[in-house]
Amino acid sequence: MSLDPALLARAVDLLKAGELVALPTETVYGLGADAANPAAVAKIFAAKGRPADHPLIVHLPGDDWLDQWAADIPQAAWDLAEAFWPGPLTLILNKQPWVPDAVTGGQDTVGLRVPGHPVALELLKAFADAGSHGRHAGGIAAPSANRFGRISPTTAAHVQEELGERVPLILDGGPCQVGIESTIIDLSRGRPEILRPGHIGPQRLAEVLGDLPAMHQSQGAPRVSGSLESHYAPVTPVRLLAPERLLDFLTLQRHAGVRCGVLAYDQPAQAGMPHLWRMLPADPAGYAHDLYGALRDLDHQQLGLIVVEAPPASPAWSAVQDRLRRAAA
């Protein structure tokens, strides 16, 4: 997939002018702005309705840009970049002193990733070549392109629905391949720690790091906004249920006159139930790919409740489990 040259030029011009551009990545769509321009970054927070102290991920065209943005880079960061970039992994590293507070939420660390989507990479390279901030060029700050606390968009149509005319340009790169946000690993303080689970799981990270990273236990103020208890949430209430309780619960809901949306991966639809049934793939990657689209779709159906058949509690499902727990919080 390659961008129309006129569209690419327009996107770069908008970014250079301090405007927003929504862009596809392999995880979810991002709402991008020039990361070296605090006024541009402020527009991201305004468009999303997001608290301004939440740090953003800076997207880079390649790992050769890493030391422009990060300082005291440990060998583990280079190794992970080599193994997984371009791809769905964000590294938290000590920042270079010049990196704006608007991007880091005033912290002394910065989140960096090279996304694995051809359109994002093409835009990042063209923006870096345009060099609007000299040696500080090339970074696009981009949180997920949804309003604060809502479901991340995995198609250009979702972005249109979330942000519409608040964004002057939405680049369409088709449906996102991964479908949930990147794995975030903090390398800024001693033992590597996973702040947000994702498609790249602890086992694969351990193959590069030599050791299993720690798992962050959320406490107090969020360093990661995705770690707020209620996040990635539809408007319709969401309830997670163990597979063996699913049918009884849905029968009760039927008697109570509550029409539910059901998100299942194993339990087939039941005859005589008024509920709206959606089957998701029974493997974690396929499930993640379809999850946000399915939640968004059910959220549009005027249902009383979205009931999710809880996936297995195994490590392979931990990223999906994490997003479902937050959707239900």
Ligand code: TXA
């Ligand atoms: O897959 C993704 O990561 C997508 C695509 C667009 O790249 N982006 C994304 O951004 O999910 P956002 O802003 O919705 O989530 C980024 C997470 C936030 O939870 C933020 O708090 C965390 O990254 N983050 C960014 N910089 C950080 C830092 N210096 N320390 C701790 N957490 C940080």
Ligand code: MG
């Ligand atoms: Mg987000």
